[in-house]
Amino acid sequence: MKNRLFAFCLLLSTLLATPFALAAADLEINTPAISSLKSSMQSRHGELAGFYASGAVGLTRDALVAVHDTNAVPLSQRQKVNSLVAAENNDRNALYKEIATANGHPEWEAEVRNTFAQRWVQKAQSGWWYQDASGSWAKK
Amino acid sequence: MKTWMWLLPMAAFLSACVTINIYFPAAAAEKAADKIIDEVWQIKKDQQAPADEPAK
Numbered sequence: 679m680k681n682r683l684f685a686f687c688l689l690l691s692t693l694l695a696t697p698f699a700l701a702a703a704d705l706e707i708n709t710p711a712i713s714s715l716k717s718s719m720q721s722r723h724g725e726l727a728g729f730y731a732s733g734a735v736g737l738t739r740d741a742l743v744a745v746h747d748t749n750a751v752p753l754s755q756r757q758k759v760n761s762l763v764a765a766e767n768n769d770r771n772a773l774y775k776e777i778a779t780a781n782g783h784p785e786w787e788a789e790v791r792n793t794f795a796q797r798w799v800q801k802a803q804s805g806w807w808y809q810d811a812s813g814s815w816a817k818k
Numbered sequence: 819m820k821t822w823m824w825l826l827p828m829a830a831f832l833s834a835c836v837t838i839n840i841y842f843p844a845a846a847a848e849k850a851a852d853k854i855i856d857e858v859w860q861i862k863k864d865q866q867a868p869a870d871e872p873a874k
Contacts (some may be wrong), residue, residue: 683823705843705850712854719858777850789842790851797851801861 709780715773719766726762734759736807736815741774741795742767746807746815770794 726743729735729751736746743766745751751759774794778786799808799818806818855861 703846705846707850707854716854716857720860723858723860773854783842786842786847789844790847793844793847794851794855797848797855801852801855801859 705777706780707777709776711776712773712780715769715776719769719773722762722766722769725758726766729759729762730806731803733805733807733817735763736809737795737798737802739795739809739811739813741791741798742770744809 726735730737732750733747734745734750735743738744743763745759745763748756774791775784775787777790778784802808802818804818807815808818810816
């Protein structure tokens with residue numbers, strides 16, 4: 679009886695200690711939803727890259743994109759830029775939400791967003807525009 | 819003896835609650851963000867965003 683109780687306690691301890699290992703490990707980002715958002719954003723990036731480089735579109739401090747300089751866009755393409763920005767922001771919002779949900783913590787969405795805001799800017803090419811912490815535009 | 823045995827799982831349980839529910843894994847999130855950004859922007863190396871991809 680004592681042996682059985684001991685084994686049970688040991689098993690319970692192991693199960694309960696597992697979150698320690700999980701907490702230290704990577705975030706889950708390999709869900710089907712995240713993959714499809716990634717590939718959608720990846721193919722859109724081909725069209726957006728030129729607008730980042732010309733300064734037409736910049737990275738915002740809330741980890742989205744926005745039209746920064748309308749004058750850098752020929753009249754004929756303005757509608758296209760607006761819809762690209764809107765579609766990109768839809769994907770980005772969904773991505774941050776999905777990462778938080780996929781890891782069992784929907785309340786992490788804001789922190790995921792903050793992390794991305796910093797990393798997008800960090801990884802942006804020089805010459806691209808971004809919003810600093812106060813919300814004003816700067817050129818990288 | 820019996821009470822002593824319950825201490826271990828109880829201690830593990832309590833600290834597990836604190837660990838998972840309060841702290842946002844900032845380092846892991848940064849790593850995950852970098853991985854996704856590299857894929858979306860197709861960046862080959864860390865810290866580098868080459869304008870031209872070398873021909874193979």
